[in-house]
Amino acid sequence: MSYGLRFRDEKNVTHGRLKVKTTKEQEEEKRQKRAQKVKQYRGAFSRIVEKRQSGEKDEEGLQISQQILEMIPDIHTLWNYRREILLHLKEFLSEDELQRRLESERFLTEACLRANPKSYCAWHHRSWSMDLMPRPDWQRELALCNKFLSLDERNFHCWDYRRFVVRRAQVPAQEELNFTDEKIAVNFSNYSCWHYRSKLLPVVQPDPLGVRPVAEAKHKEELELVQNAAFTDPTDQSAWFYQRWLLGRSRPRQAVTRALVSTERCLAALVHPARAPVRLQLLVGDGAEPLAGTWRAADGQACSSVWVFAPSSPLPQPLAGPVRLRLQDDQGHDVDAELCVDADGRGARLCVAPDFGAPLSPALSSVMLEELDACRQLLEFDPDSKWTLLTSALLMQTIDRHAYEAETLLTLDELVELDYQRANYYKDLKSRLLVEYALERQRGDAVDLTGLALTALYHAPLLALVRTLVLDDNHLRRPLPHLSALQCCESLSLDRNELSSLAGWPALPSLVSLSLRDNALSDVGSLAALSCCPRLQSLDLRGNPLAQGDQAELRRNVLAVLPKLATLNGVHV
């Protein structure tokens, strides 16, 4: 894989080598030079192989390997041989001698890195030999990092080596933070530096409340710093990515959001997917033991948000006493959810109001309002700054998603026009928000998501209890295996979307009626994917390419793959 998976962003052996036209003589001269090098390499390498085979671990081995490594620093075998020799020498050299010996490894790796600053092997050998050194001078290593980073402030190998040195020398995080201050003051556009800050700040100034990445006072200061950077050059990505992190909301806690317990079906939908075997228990009655039975993922995956329970013996009827679900989260904490038992005691359900926005402390929201205000000022000067627009949309979502609903959506529409390379990203983001708004308003058995221009279907697990779902007049076109969440859905309508295939269609145990009118389905054979919906009786395919032509033939072909169908295109079959 990439150089056996070696990643480089710019110049090296096979990256960024310009193809140049040369004269015959130049070519011949180059050919001879190269032939010479090949000969030299082969001679030296075969000598090394010989020496290793006969177990020689000596100065000569170091010399020969050095000659090749100065030419090609990525031959790991040669570094390995050097390490074998060095470990051998360590056994009988005095401490001073070993120190001197390892100092020369320092010189060699530095020479190699000057020629090829992105050599994985040379950087690794440097850290290996520094760890073997009796008296390592870490301050000098830090100085080397400074030097290399002044030549290329984005060399991630050097940043990684720096972090290694910092650990060994126990440099306080605050000092490293000061270093990033200096680097950013020189050049805002240093993504590597912002990245490093994201690691250092939570260590130096942790938030005691755990809701922000850093303590509140520092958070405000940091937002000002990054805003200053972003506004200095609004086209520079680094600051905007960092700002998004600072503004980010914490991940919601794991919980059960939807649950149903009935003789026909028991299921639970979770905020976050959980891994099989899922640690979920169903308890019926006071002080009851968990019911025996098995949980399986609705989508058949090892990790899933929707779980279906098959009890080993029939559920007690009527359900006596409280009905609870107990979920153990990743940290091993129990999360209990109590279901609401129906009046007749035959079933119980849970439908938690979704939490799409995390609460903010008042102090923080005032900072956000200032940020939003600053974005608006910037947009007055430069209305086409996509980063400013996107940030303002995210700020509005974070500050008050309801008050700014219309404005957020309009901003995303603007971004679709402005940044057309990423139009689909903004459309999906808007689809996500639209589904969130809709699900806050509709919480019954039927959900209508008609005409929202949806390009993606987010939050499917929140639809786990819905019996009727209408998704007409949207732009859905990709496979929809995530509809597997619709375990209770009896009627599903996807009229006037852009589906061209039903590949990956999930097993929907309750589905009776499916309408797919006016899509782009062209292959009758692909309808076989629907055979995993055992109760499906009615299918409407009118207005699809596959439904054009002879209707009797269509009926025959459809029934051949879906023999249990009772109604096709509104006609009894």
Add this chain to the structure above:
Amino acid sequence: MAKPMRDIVLAKDLPSTLLLEKHIEFLSSYGTDKNDYEFCMTEYMRMSGMYWVMTALNLAGCQDRLPAEEVISTVVKCQEESGGFVASPGHDAHILYTLSAVQILVMYDAIDQINIESLVSYVSGLQREDGSFVGDKWGEVDTRFSFCAVACLSLVNRMDAINVEKAVDFVMSCMNFDGGFGSCPGAESHAGQIYCCVGFLSITGELHRVDADLLGWWLCERQLPSGGLNGRPEKLPDVCYSWWVLSSLSILGRLHWVHKGQLVKFILACQDTETGGFSDRPGDMPDPFHTLFGLAALSLLGESPSIKPVDPTFCMPVHCLDKLKSKPQRLYT
């Protein structure tokens, strides 16, 4: 003041159609001249070189251009007693070349010709207490090696040989503020490393631990006005990132977040009309590495019917993965 964005401008006369026949010739000639300078100087990663060439030819439907028996026997001979593979004789085994060897053998349906038990013990022996993997006994730790390990084991259906939970925890400890991943805890996000970690999580079935919208956004922001993709912010575009970025987006179900037409145009512009093959950017020297990733990216983009479908996790033709017991996970939007 605003600095100009780092990008290139595509000249008008660059190729805009796929020169598949030329690429097949270019790939088939790999290693025919054993004294070729480039060939000789890349001996230390020969196994990966062979993997790039085989996979590219296979995607082009021309696997038979190379003598199968010879390829298989060359690869089989590179397995050491430890179970690991060397890149070429005289070199030391490494997880990078072990994966390349396993990939080649799976493509030729010849994995049974090696000692699978010793391969499994070699790979599992590289796992450390904290779940991470070293590349060989010399202790370099990198999430690339975590990917190589689970890819190898998954290809021989032996994921049971390692502590998957700890391996996942280590990879997750390399996640960053931008949703991406670096080589080790604390290291900066990089599209190549992201491919390794997202690929790793798809093999281990733990993709839900990624913030797919955040990471997908970072990945689609790799697309530059030229249509090409870079590997990190403020870097130049390069054909190989068409693969690292696109395969990650594809696994996350968000491939459509980049502009397909413009990316196809950039990739096609990196073809060498004289010799065949793709280079990193238009006008540079072509090589098998960029040729594979150019073709593989075009396959994912689905715009070139003459290229076979590629699996975004393993970077191998989909039809070669039929025998896999557990398929890598995918997300959907």
